[in-house]
Amino acid sequence: MFQAMGVHGPTLSPLASLFLDTFLLATAFWLLAKPTKRPVLDSLFLASLVLSVSLIRVVMQPLPNIQPVTVAALLVGAQLGARRGAAFAVLVAMISNFFMGHGWWTVFQAAGWASIAVFGSRLPLITVHGLHMRRAILASVLGALWFDLVVSLSILDGTIGFGEFLIYLGHGLPFDLLHMAGNLVFVVWLGSWFAGLLEEKTTLDEVEFAAVNSHVIDG
Amino acid sequence: MIDLNRRFAACFFIPLLFVSLTSAVQSSSSWEQENSLVWEYDFESGFISTAPIYHDGKIIVRTSGSDEPSVTALSVEGELIWKYTNSATLSNDMSPLVHAQAGTSSCGTWPELILVGWTDGTIDAIHPDNGTVHWSIQTEVAGWGITSVFSIEDGDVIVPTRTGVGQYCLADGQQQWWVETGLGWRNGVTATPQGYFSGDEKGNLWKITPQGNATVLSSFDGKIRHPPLETNAGLLVHVQHPLNSSIVLVNSNNGDVIQEFISGPSPAMPVLQNEMVITGDSSSLNIFSCQNSCELINTFPHHTNGEIGVSPDGSIVAPTNTPNANWGMISFVESRDGSYSQIDIGIYGYGTSSPLWFFERGANYTVFGNDQSLLRVFQQIEQQPPSFQQEEFDWGRQGLLFVMYMFLSMSAIFFLNGNSEWFLRSTSVLFLLIILLILPELSSQWSKTFDEQFPQESLDEDWNEEWPESWLETQMVTFDIEGQTYTVGGLSGYGDVYSLTEAATGELGFEFTAEKTEIGWYISSINGHGGDGWEYFVDGTKGVVSADKTPVDSPTRVRWVSV
Numbered sequence: 096m097f098q099a100m101g102v103h104g105p106t107l108s109p110l111a112s113l114f115l116d117t118f119l120l121a122t123a124f125w126l127l128a129k130p131t132k133r134p135v136l137d138s139l140f141l142a143s144l145v146l147s148v149s150l151i152r153v154v155m156q157p158l159p160n161i162q163p164v165t166v167a168a169l170l171v172g173a174q175l176g177a178r179r180g181a182a183f184a185v186l187v188a189m190i191s192n193f194f195m196g197h198g199w200w201t202v203f204q205a206a207g208w209a210s211i212a213v214f215g216s217r218l219p220l221i222t223v224h225g226l227h228m229r230r231a232i233l234a235s236v237l238g239a240l241w242f243d244l245v246v247s248l249s250i251l252d253g254t255i256g257f258g259e260f261l262i263y264l265g266h267g268l269p270f271d272l273l274h275m276a277g278n279l280v281f282v283v284w285l286g287s288w289f290a291g292l293l294e295e296k297t298t299l300d301e302v303e304f305a306a307v308n309s310h311v312i313d314g
Numbered sequence: 315m316i317d318l319n320r321r322f323a324a325c326f327f328i329p330l331l332f333v334s335l336t337s338a339v340q341s342s343s344s345w346e347q348e349n350s351l352v353w354e355y356d357f358e359s360g361f362i363s364t365a366p367i368y369h370d371g372k373i374i375v376r377t378s379g380s381d382e383p384s385v386t387a388l389s390v391e392g393e394l395i396w397k398y399t400n401s402a403t404l405s406n407d408m409s410p411l412v413h414a415q416a417g418t419s420s421c422g423t424w425p426e427l428i429l430v431g432w433t434d435g436t437i438d439a440i441h442p443d444n445g446t447v448h449w450s451i452q453t454e455v456a457g458w459g460i461t462s463v464f465s466i467e468d469g470d471v472i473v474p475t476r477t478g479v480g481q482y483c484l485a486d487g488q489q490q491w492w493v494e495t496g497l498g499w500r501n502g503v504t505a506t507p508q509g510y511f512s513g514d515e516k517g518n519l520w521k522i523t524p525q526g527n528a529t530v531l532s533s534f535d536g537k538i539r540h541p542p543l544e545t546n547a548g549l550l551v552h553v554q555h556p557l558n559s560s561i562v563l564v565n566s567n568n569g570d571v572i573q574e575f576i577s578g579p580s581p582a583m584p585v586l587q588n589e590m591v592i593t594g595d596s597s598s599l600n601i602f603s604c605q606n607s608c609e610l611i612n613t614f615p616h617h618t619n620g621e622i623g624v625s626p627d628g629s630i631v632a633p634t635n636t637p638n639a640n641w642g643m644i645s646f647v648e649s650r651d652g653s654y655s656q657i658d659i660g661i662y663g664y665g666t667s668s669p670l671w672f673f674e675r676g677a678n679y680t681v682f683g684n685d686q687s688l689l690r691v692f693q694q695i696e697q698q699p700p701s702f703q704q705e706e707f708d709w710g711r712q713g714l715l716f717v718m719y720m721f722l723s724m725s726a727i728f729f730l731n732g733n734s735e736w737f738l739r740s741t742s743v744l745f746l747l748i749i750l751l752i753l754p755e756l757s758s759q760w761s762k763t764f765d766e767q768f769p770q771e772s773l774d775e776d777w778n779e780e781w782p783e784s785w786l787e788t789q790m791v792t793f794d795i796e797g798q799t800y801t802v803g804g805l806s807g808y809g810d811v812y813s814l815t816e817a818a819t820g821e822l823g824f825e826f827t828a829e830k831t832e833i834g835w836y837i838s839s840i841n842g843h844g845g846d847g848w849e850y851f852v853d854g855t856k857g858v859v860s861a862d863k864t865p866v867d868s869p870t871r872v873r874w875v876s877v
Binding site for chain 1 (some may be wrong): 738739745753757
């Protein structure tokens with residue numbers, strides 16, 4: 096949408112762009128770092144998830160403002176927690192924008208999706224029966240509006256007033272509607288499957304560790 | 315109770331399917347079935363901005379633009395007969411060709427002539443048989459010369475020149491009188507028993523006596539760019555304003571405004587058909603019935619800014635002045651208030667020329683031309699029993715419709731079966747497909763409405779004293795590229811930012827590339843500079859929709875800034 100409308104916000108110099116990329120990468124890895132060791136498979140799984148969703152986003156580029164990443168970030172946050180959800184969001188934004196166009200707006204896209212991942216981790220989207228569909232639908236539809244608002248902030252470069260910004264938001268409402276409709280389709284068709292895919296299965300080691308721990312405490 | 319509700323809902327869904335199927339069957343216009351293409355002629359460059367005329371077995375077409383502005387005569391079979399070129403003319407000749415019958419008057423005798431007005435101010439009277447010049451005169455030029463339609467009265471031709479109206483003898487072109495009015499562009503003159511009427515770029519409606527005395531009958535805040543129409547209810551003018559237009563009925567005796575209707579921007583040239591007036595603009599085609607007063611009968615969404623044609627059977631045909639669109643037709647066969655359809659004649663792109671209709675050797679012909687330099691001639695097919703014709707099947711569109719019907723029927727089935735999960739899935743996809751289909755038009759209309767409700771402040775673009783005076787009151791484009799400013803002016807007749815920019819880059823010799831997106835054309839580079847994109851401003855106001863969807867006025871100032 097932004098490319099077609101020619102609105103881009105500030106232009107970054109190569110040095111600024113490098114600093115931005117470094118900052119985003121560092122943020123992503125900091126979010127991924129945890130005190131406890133994670134199995135290698137978990138890291139590989141997250142990496143493949145990031146690459147897959149990035150690829151889907153690039154492939155769906157001809158469809159304006161249909162963003163599968165929004166729903167993915169929401170569910171990753173809900174299942175894997177805020178940190179990994181935010182890291183997922185930052186990495187997807189960076190990798191997909193490498194193909195689609197990288198700039199100042201990448202920060203805002205990453206922030207938008209990361210915040211949605213955090214919201215997803217706080218909302219009771221996952222129940223014992225799996226994904227709570229109604230809550231997921233509501234969260235994904237509202238998430239679309241929130242994301243579009245956050246990304247719209249990228250055009251503020253000191254020359255645009257508040258009134259102009261509101262008018263700019265107003266012009267984008269049909270595309271927000273499309274984003275919401277796209278999210279609805281994703282969550283209805285793929286939400287349960289994707290949430291199930293992300294569900295962390297307890298390993299044998301963790302079962303034994305929990306059992307030993309509880310005996311020690313009892314002892 | 316739940317089953318009853320589901321059955322009731324099914325009764326709602328099922329008719330939707332059949333309604334859609336019905337409209338799908340009727341998607342092909344009957345005009346396309348009744349007419350077949352016989353030949354086309356490619357002029358290779360230039361615009362066909364005004365309707366061709368037919369004379370004695372010849373189709374006479376004028377083309378305009380920077381390469382060989384000409385008047386060309388073609389046979390009904392499409393063979394070149396003669397060509398008359400005026401290389402000195404300025405661009406975008408649009409003054410309609412006028413055929414004058416042979417005759418005699420007090421000022422002399424003349425043969426059959428084709429009268430041609432050029433933007434360099436020349437009026438040529440040429441022989442229709444061989445294209446040679448019978449007489450030629452020069453009128454004044456201020457930026458450009460003649461852009462308007464002439465009116466033939468007895469032995470004279472009444473010509474709206476650039477700054478006035480003149481009467482010239484058909485025998486030799488000698489000026490009988492000339493009176494100064496206002497700057498005119500495509501204004502035209504209407505002859506009535508009360509005198510001649512013409513408008514100008516300041517919105518003045520002039521009344522000129524047969525002796526050549528001019529007075530302002532009425533004034534409007536806008537521009538009058540067509541010959542006023544003399545209706546039973548009064549004089550009708552379609553006044554162009556910056557963001558919209560008004561259709562005004564004026565008392566031809568005292569200039570009082572009798573009625574006024576608001577319409578869309580960039581009005582076309584209205585036509586009078588018996589008691590019906592057809593107007594057009596960038597948003598609609600409107601039908602008025604004007605007897606004692608004018609009443610709006612019907613309106614249809616359509617984008618047209620030039621000529622509107624009336625066929626011998628009373629149908630209205632108007633070109634569409636957008637990059638990829640078909641021609642619009644209003645037929646009165648099925649409904650007295652008119653029914654609208656689009657006809658696909660195989661040439662697309664900007665167009666302001668109405669068709670030509672003529673009858674030759676027992677067949678009816680229709681001739682189309684537009685800014686693509688293509689002339690297409692169709693012949694009406696003799697009525698035959700219906701037969702299965704192999705038509706091109708639009709797989710994409712039909713496939714999408716099939717998918718939508720499939721999801722609609724799935725939704726109905728799942729709803730009846732109480733399967734809420736699959737009902738939600740199928741309905742969500744249907745909803746998404748509908749939004750995808752309507753998004754381009756929805757976003758365009760939404761943006762227009764938004765701009766009308768919340769107009770942004772505009773900044774004054776300063777005039778540079780180094781620019782030629784001929785650029786005054788014209789369309790100008792400025793490019794800010796890496797600290798350098800390039801400006802071109804003297805342009806006219808462009809209806810939107812995209813086409814104006816394309817013309818401006820052509821004048822400057824700049825390379826110009828654009829990409830088609832779902833929401834319009836995106837300018838990706840100008841003169842090899844792409845950077846992070848381009849922004850544009852129209853008269854100081856930043857554009858927020860794609861360039862092809864932003865209308866421009868004349869005069870106007872467009873500025874492109876590299877981001």
